[in-house]
Amino acid sequence: MTKRIRAKHKLDRRVGENVWGRPKSPINKRDYGPGMHGQRRKGKLSDFGLQLRAKQKLKGHYGEITERQFEKIYNEAVRRRGNTAEHLIGLLESRLDAVVYRAKFTPTIFAARQFVNHGHVKVNGRRVNIPSYRCKPGDVVEIKEKSRNMALVLEALQSPERDIPDYIEVDPKKMTATYLRVPEFAEVPYPCTMEPNLVVEYYAS
Known part of the structure; x- marks a missing residue:
């Protein structure tokens, strides 16, 4: 582990x-x-x-x-x-790694950070490898063509574990995600x- x-x-x-x-x-x-x-009664x-x-x-x-x-x-x-x-x-929620995670391109936020770091992601056609990069409404995040068949990505997209929030529009065929707007707190799907x-x-x- x-x-x-x-x-x-x-x-x-x-x-x-x-x-x-x-x-x-x-x-x-x-x-x-x-x-x-750990099992003691909590104060x-x-x-x-x-x-x-x-x-x-x-x-x-x-x-x-x-x-x-x-x-x-x-x-x-x-x-x-x-x-x-x-x-x-x-x-x-405007962080690039958060957008990649919410779009279900990766199974976890940790994987999203690493995925961006390793250069698998483009924003508006340009490669961005900074997880803290701030996305703006209208930005299109896409997975590089060479990275689209990675098992990590395919499994995450098919997983029923999470739903994609309304402020991100995903095209699973093109493997693109459009960051539509900055969400309000009530819209964010925290578990x-x-x-x-x-x-x-x-x-x-």
Whole structure:
């Protein structure tokens, strides 16, 4: 088992929820925390504890985003006029690796990050290998022709595990995905409860 897989499973059990909605998540069998004290009765979390857990879940859902990167995204959301929590979600969902994952070109957000990194993706006809690249409404994301027969891609597209959200239009034959608009929080198909308002409170406190 790789370090990455262990880390994913650890996050699920630490926050007590299936953060990615995967059927292999250990939380499906053991709904208590990791370690020798995991089955002890949980105490009530403080306000800070709730805010921290909300941040861990949201940051973890988007894969290998570092704390520094995540805080940078938050700071940009703060600078924008309007609802900071909505802007935060919009910025996260605009990442190229998130669009590739939502379009079901890869089975996990971790695979999407690696897929982009390895140069398998084009945006508006140009190769982009930066997972954090920000897509704009109307951008067309496509899988390079040489990469379209990869087992990873074919299996992900055929998987019934996830639905493609309304803000992304996918042509499975051409293996293209059009990023139609920046979504609102309510539109994003999170498999567990996300609380971006608590994330905002975490950074604001």
